[in-house]
Amino acid sequence: MMGSFGSPDLCMADLILVVAEQRDATPANQLAGGPGGKLNRVSFETVAAAQAIAKETGWAVEVVLPGSGIAGLAQELAAKAVGKVYALEADALAAYTSDAYVHALKTFIGEKQPKLVLFPHTYQVRDFAPRLALALDRTLISDATGYKFEGGALKFTRQMFQGKFAADVSFGGDAPWMATVQIGAFRGDQAFSSDGSVPVESVTAMVADGPARVTPHEVFQEAKQTVDLSQAEVIVAVGRGIKEQKNMVLAENLAAALGGEVAASRPICDNGWLPLERQIGSSGQTVAPKLYIALGVSGAIQHIVGMKGARTIVAINKDPEAPIFEIADVAVVGDLFQVVPALTEEIKKAKGS
Amino acid sequence: MKILVCIKQVPQKDAPLRLNPEGTWIRDDVSWETNEPDAYALEEALRQKEKHGGEVAVITAGPARSQQVLREALAKGADRAIHLEDDRFAQMDAANTARALAAAIEGENFDLIVTGLQSDDFGAAQTGVLLAEILGIPHATIIIGIEKTDTGLKLKRELEAGHYQHIEMTMPAVLTIQSGINKLRYATLIGIKQAKMKPMRKVAWAEVEGKLSKSVQKIEKLYVPGSQKKTRKIEAPAGEAAKQVVEYLKETARVL
Numbered sequence: 001m002m003g004s005f006g007s008p009d010l011c012m013a014d015l016i017l018v019v020a021e022q023r024d025a026t027p028a029n030q031l032a033g034g035p036g037g038k039l040n041r042v043s044f045e046t047v048a049a050a051q052a053i054a055k056e057t058g059w060a061v062e063v064v065l066p067g068s069g070i071a072g073l074a075q076e077l078a079a080k081a082v083g084k085v086y087a088l089e090a091d092a093l094a095a096y097t098s099d100a101y102v103h104a105l106k107t108f109i110g111e112k113q114p115k116l117v118l119f120p121h122t123y124q125v126r127d128f129a130p131r132l133a134l135a136l137d138r139t140l141i142s143d144a145t146g147y148k149f150e151g152g153a154l155k156f157t158r159q160m161f162q163g164k165f166a167a168d169v170s171f172g173g174d175a176p177w178m179a180t181v182q183i184g185a186f187r188g189d190q191a192f193s194s195d196g197s198v199p200v201e202s203v204t205a206m207v208a209d210g211p212a213r214v215t216p217h218e219v220f221q222e223a224k225q226t227v228d229l230s231q232a233e234v235i236v237a238v239g240r241g242i243k244e245q246k247n248m249v250l251a252e253n254l255a256a257a258l259g260g261e262v263a264a265s266r267p268i269c270d271n272g273w274l275p276l277e278r279q280i281g282s283s284g285q286t287v288a289p290k291l292y293i294a295l296g297v298s299g300a301i302q303h304i305v306g307m308k309g310a311r312t313i314v315a316i317n318k319d320p321e322a323p324i325f326e327i328a329d330v331a332v333v334g335d336l337f338q339v340v341p342a343l344t345e346e347i348k349k350a351k352g353s
Numbered sequence: 354m355k356i357l358v359c360i361k362q363v364p365q366k367d368a369p370l371r372l373n374p375e376g377t378w379i380r381d382d383v384s385w386e387t388n389e390p391d392a393y394a395l396e397e398a399l400r401q402k403e404k405h406g407g408e409v410a411v412i413t414a415g416p417a418r419s420q421q422v423l424r425e426a427l428a429k430g431a432d433r434a435i436h437l438e439d440d441r442f443a444q445m446d447a448a449n450t451a452r453a454l455a456a457a458i459e460g461e462n463f464d465l466i467v468t469g470l471q472s473d474d475f476g477a478a479q480t481g482v483l484l485a486e487i488l489g490i491p492h493a494t495i496i497i498g499i500e501k502t503d504t505g506l507k508l509k510r511e512l513e514a515g516h517y518q519h520i521e522m523t524m525p526a527v528l529t530i531q532s533g534i535n536k537l538r539y540a541t542l543i544g545i546k547q548a549k550m551k552p553m554r555k556v557a558w559a560e561v562e563g564k565l566s567k568s569v570q571k572i573e574k575l576y577v578p579g580s581q582k583k584t585r586k587i588e589a590p591a592g593e594a595a596k597q598v599v600e601y602l603k604e605t606a607r608v609l
């Protein structure tokens with residue numbers, strides 16, 4: 001099927017297009033003397049992924065940044081070794097809406113005809129990228145942790161069944177192929193830098209006219225934090241394996257013996273057993289303590305991104321195949337209701353001596 | 354409000370999963386449950402109906418066994434169910450799943466369609482967004498608050514790292530719901546009894562086949578991921594396990 005990709009004589013460019021992300025570059029913000037927008041640093045992780053794929057395929061890498069008043073941010077991206085950076089600009093792209101993003105990128109990608117389009121798997125991308133892919137009559141592989149290029153075919157690896165399995169997924173249809181890259185799967189600080197000669201081109205975006213269907217308001221944070229878990233040296237994290245609120249005391253006792261803080265996975269905070277500010281993961285806090293003890297936490301990726309930087313990870317879980325064990329230094333396979341009290345006693349003994 | 358809830362049946366959280374012989378999916382002989390965020394989507398739909406009146410319909414695409422998730426939803430208070438019943442409905446990519454759902458509700462004109470934000474098995478996090486594109490209506494994702502206004506909806510979106518955003522949008526619309534948006538109710542005995550009398554419309558493969566495309570994603574291989582670290586595995590009685598952990602923390606990690 002030709003889909004929306006015009007005449008067959010129009011050759012598909014051997015190009016990987018990275019769609020970068022910025023925040024807060026709204027005119028109001030800039031007028032108010034605000035920072036004038038920030039690049040989402042995970043954009044560099046996607047650049048690193050594109051550079052790695054390019055090394056194997058020989059394809060070129062270019063970057064597009066949608067927004068308004070973003071020339072400076074585009075320059076930051078040009079510090080990386082890519083062929084070109086496009087600042088795709090329109091007033092309607094100042095504050096994010098899926099409608100404006102889909103329309104602008106659909107037109108841009110349609111013109112550029114890249115082989116592959118890569119996005120970071122952010123909340124914003126999750127919101128518009130599936131729709132963009134379908135509008136282009138293409139498919140999107142979401143949340144890839146890696147890729148394989150074998151026999152001229154590109155496959156992406158992704159987690160399935162909450163991390164219990166991984167799968168290699170391939171594209172059945174025509175390019176442009178599209179994929180989102182899991183946060184933390186590639187190292188942004190390892191993206192190759194340029195020699196300073198990467199051109200930045202400003203492009204006026206095509207955006208839909210007609211009344212907006214979605215009206216976005218300012219981004220905000222709920223309440224001021226009263227604890228800063230990012231400074232904690234020891235964290236005891238509780239997952240749904242704790243079963244009941246009254247059992248939380250097990251974790252509190254262990255944390256007290258270690259002189260550490262108690263934290264939790266999302267469902268525990270959803271239940272109100274701990275305040276939201278003690279939630280670890282993509283929608284909560286990111287921490288890197290010396291010691292992280294996970295009690296009855298399965299190890300979903302949204303939890304792991306918040307704690308995999310911990311120096312030593314001890315996981316206690318009754319399921320020998322729990323995904324948390326893949327990143328643990330010490331994997332205790334057992335019932336937390338037996339292991340945790342025993343561990344608390346052992347630690348008290350060790351500290352006492 | 355006329356509301357549709359999309360519900361997927363997925364393997365139970367604690368179910369031990371084994372690969373099928375082809376290594377492309379899991380073996381089917383496990384216990385099943387409602388995809389967790391879909392349960393929250395249903396709860397939210399029921400609450401909206403209780404506030405504003407209207408109707409809640411539930412829909413699933415999957416084999417005969419998946420009727421169970423519809424039965425449970427009816428027992429909790431949904432008014433009627435639609436079941437696209439065929440094994441093949443569970444083997445499509447998210448775009449085709451969305452096409453099948455759209456075909457099954459043609460002419461229904463729901464004011465609001467809610468889905469979970471992603472499934473616990475494949476987890477593409479796309480079906481709801483694609484359904485909106487197919488229906489030509491707006492959507493919003495990862496919603497943790499819904500308020501009906503005179504002109505449409507006022508929503509609270511969750512963003513990364515404890516950030517949020519309010520947005521307003523017109524109806525009809527598709528929303529993908531985050532777990533924790535509300536507190537789930539249990540089905541009552543009366544509800545379970547009444548559920549048996551509620552309408553369940555079956556949609557056969559042949560009725561929607563013409564609206565589907567080729568599935569353009571292929572699972573080449575499913576496998577157990579390897580450990581990313583050198584992990585010290587401890588399988589011992591609690592007291593012994595505790596001793597070994599403390600020894601590791603003292604001697605190897607040096608954090609005690």
Ligand SMILES: Cc1cc2nc3c(=O)[nH]c(=O)nc-3n(C[C@@H](O)[C@H](O)[C@H](O)COP(=O)(O)OP(=O)(O)OC[C@H]3O[C@@H](n4cnc5c(N)ncnc54)[C@H](O)[C@@H]3O)c2cc1C
Pocket residue numbers: 359360361362378388390391412413414415442443444445446447448450467468469470471472474475476477478479480481568570571572
């Ligand atoms: C090539 C391929 C082969 C597959 N083979 C199998 C297989 O053999 N067996 C199998 O069970 N699965 C199989 N799948 C998984 C497939 O059924 C997916 O579940 C489907 O693509 C929907 O995507 P998702 O589960 O990622 O849903 P997401 O997009 O993550 O789901 C978001 C939300 O959409 C709604 N939703 C999703 N699916 C349904 C549904 N079926 N009915 C109602 N609402 C729904 C729910 O509200 C859900 O919370 C396969 C997928 C692919 C791509």
Ligand SMILES: Cc1cc2nc3c(=O)[nH]c(=O)nc-3n(C[C@H](O)[C@H](O)[C@H](O)COP(=O)(O)OP(=O)(O)OC[C@H]3O[C@@H](n4cnc5c(N)ncnc54)[C@H](O)[C@@H]3O)c2cc1C
Pocket residue numbers: 238239240241242264265266267268279280281282283284285295296297298299300301302303306316317318319322334335336337366470471495
């Ligand atoms: C957009 C998005 C954002 C998210 N953000 C976050 C986030 O910031 N933080 C977060 O944590 N999650 C987040 N999640 C949710 C995440 O996907 C998982 O659902 C969640 O982390 C699971 O929590 P859990 O491990 O406590 O529960 P489960 O997955 O239910 O795991 C419970 C574990 O306890 C074990 N267990 C049970 N009984 C015992 C026992 N007696 N002894 C020992 N072990 C036992 C089980 O084997 C199991 O592994 C997010 C999801 C999405 C889609």
